[in-house]
Amino acid sequence: MRIALALGVIAGLSSLSHAAQTIATSAIFGATTQHAAQCVIGNPSTRTIAVQVSIVDESGNPLQVSSTCNEPIPAGFNCSVFANSIPSGAAVACSATASGVDKLRGTFTLSDGNAVALRSVELQ
Secondary structure, three states: OHHHHHHHHHHHHHHHOOOOEEEEOOOEOOOOOEEEEEEEEEOOOOOOEOEEEEEEEOOOOEOOOEEOOOOOEOOOOEEEEEEOOOOOOOOEEEEEEEOOOOOOEEEEEEEEOOOOEEEEEEOO
């Protein structure tokens, strides 16, 4: 009986908690004219979530960014991380991790100095 009770408690708790989900891009290159990178993360869930987002160079080194993802994201809203000075001859990547959401969404875009999009990919 104790085992059945313990299993019931564990099953009930597991339905309340959600594992962390990470989505990311592989390192991408836009063009030698690339200047900026923007990673937009969407919260499609029905509750507010906290998310950690980073933009890194092809060696995995974090780039200096500005971010609206420092605060929890309300349900149905987006946040954005922006790197204004990315290497012109190197690939960069974006990743995002959040708890309590089943289907985090995101888009990563590289643009030139005139804010013209050069390449855009979905985070998976």
